[in-house]
Amino acid sequence: MYFLERGFEWSKSLMSYEDATEELNKKQRQPGQAELQAPEGVGESVSAAVYENDSLYSYNDTYIDVRTPNDEKRGVITIFAGSIYSMMIYAFVMTSAIAVESFVSGYWAGEPVSGSDYLFLSFFPLAFLVVLWILLKYTFRFFRLESLTARRIIVRFNRITRKVYLLRPKHLGGIRIMDWDKTEVLLDKSMSEVEGTGGFIILGWDRGDGVDLQGTRTDNFEVTFVGKPTRNASELLAFWEYIRRYMEDGPAAAPAPKKLLTKFPWPWLSFKAAWGLDTRFFRHSGLWVFVVINILILPAILIHATGHWLSLLLCYEPRFPRVIEEAGL
Known part of the structure; x- marks a missing residue:
C-alpha cells in the first residue's frame, strides 16, 4: 500500500x-518537454x-x-503472503503434533518407531520451520507495507x-x-x-x-x-x-x-475499494462494458476485497500525539 x-x-x-540537490540543479529540461x-x-x-x-x-x-x-x-500482498505463511505454520504444527504423538506412544503408522522414523519425523517440522523463517526474512518487509503497520x-x-x-x-x-x-x-x-x-x-x-x-x-x-x-x-x-x-x-x-x-474497517468498504467502480459507469451505457468486465472477474475482486479487509484488521489505527491534537485549540 x-x-x-x-x-x-x-x-x-x-x-x-x-548530492540530491546537486543532481537536481544539473537536470535540464529536454527539448520539447x-x-x-x-x-x-x-x-x-x-x-x-x-x-x-x-x-x-x-x-x-x-x-x-x-x-x-x-x-x-492494499490486500493483494496480505492475502497471498498471509496464505503462504499460514500454510507453513499449519504444516509445522501438524507435522510436529504427529511427531510428538509418535515419540510419546512409540508407534507410527501402526508400527514401532525405529531410528530412521525418529529422523524422518523430526525432519519435516524442522523443514517447514526453516522455510517459514526464510519467507519471513525476505518477504516480511513487503508484508508490512499493508499489514502489521499503521x-x-x-x-x-x-x-x-x-x-x-x-x-x-x-x-x-x-x-x-x-x-x-x-x-x-x-x-x-x-x-x-x-x-x-x-x-x-x-x-x-x-x-x-x-x-x-x-x-x-x-x-x-x-x-x-x-x-x-x-x-x-x-x-x-x-x-x-x-x-x-x-x-x-x-x-x-x-x-x-x-x-x-x-x-472503521467495515467489510463492504473493502469490497467497494476492490470493486473500483463508481456510479458514472451506470449512468452512461457506453461504459457498461466496464461493469460487465468487473462482473466476470468477480471472484478475483472478492479475493482482493478479503485481503483488503484482513489487512485493515491486521493494522492499528494511528493517532496524533496529544501535543498535536491540542495544537491551535
Whole structure:
C-alpha cells in the first residue's frame, strides 16, 4: 500500500541531501518537454472552484485531516503472503503434533518407531520451520507495507498553527511538523483536461522547513501525497484550491463536506475499494462494458476485497500525539 512513501524513503537513502540537490540543479529540461508551471507558493489560487474530493477524515474550524492516495491499493500482498505463511505454520504444527504423538506412544503408522522414523519425523517440522523463517526474512518487509503497520497515513492541515502534520509510521519517515508557508506543491496550474488526467497532490518541503516531535529540524527533503486520486485535471486543481482556501481564507471559503470518511474497517468498504467502480459507469451505457468486465472477474475482486479487509484488521489505527491534537485549540 505504501509504495510511494516507501519508494521516497528508499531514494533518500541512496544519496545525501547535498548530492540530491546537486543532481537536481544539473537536470535540464529536454527539448520539447513542457515546463511545469507550479503555483508560486500557497497564496496563489489555481482554480475558481473548490472540491473536497471525498478525501477528508475530519473537519472543524481548526484543522482538516486528509487521506493519502493508496488506501485502495492494499490486500493483494496480505492475502497471498498471509496464505503462504499460514500454510507453513499449519504444516509445522501438524507435522510436529504427529511427531510428538509418535515419540510419546512409540508407534507410527501402526508400527514401532525405529531410528530412521525418529529422523524422518523430526525432519519435516524442522523443514517447514526453516522455510517459514526464510519467507519471513525476505518477504516480511513487503508484508508490512499493508499489514502489521499503521492502517493509514493522515495529513493534517491546521489553519491556526499554519502547520502541516504528517502522521506516518517510523519506517516511512515518522511524524513531521512542516511549515505551511514553505510548502511547495508539485502541480501544473495551467493543465487542461487534454493535458492532465487527474491524479493526486504532491507536497514537498526543503531541508529545515519542518521539525520532528523533539523539535529537531528536518535534515532532508520531505514529501507527502495527498487525497484520493482525482478523475481529471479540473478536480485535481479544485481539490488543491479547497485545501489552500481552507488554510488561507478559513472554513467559510472551503465548506465542510456532506460526508466525512469513516475510519472503521467495515467489510463492504473493502469490497467497494476492490470493486473500483463508481456510479458514472451506470449512468452512461457506453461504459457498461466496464461493469460487465468487473462482473466476470468477480471472484478475483472478492479475493482482493478479503485481503483488503484482513489487512485493515491486521493494522492499528494511528493517532496524533496529544501535543498535536491540542495544537491551535
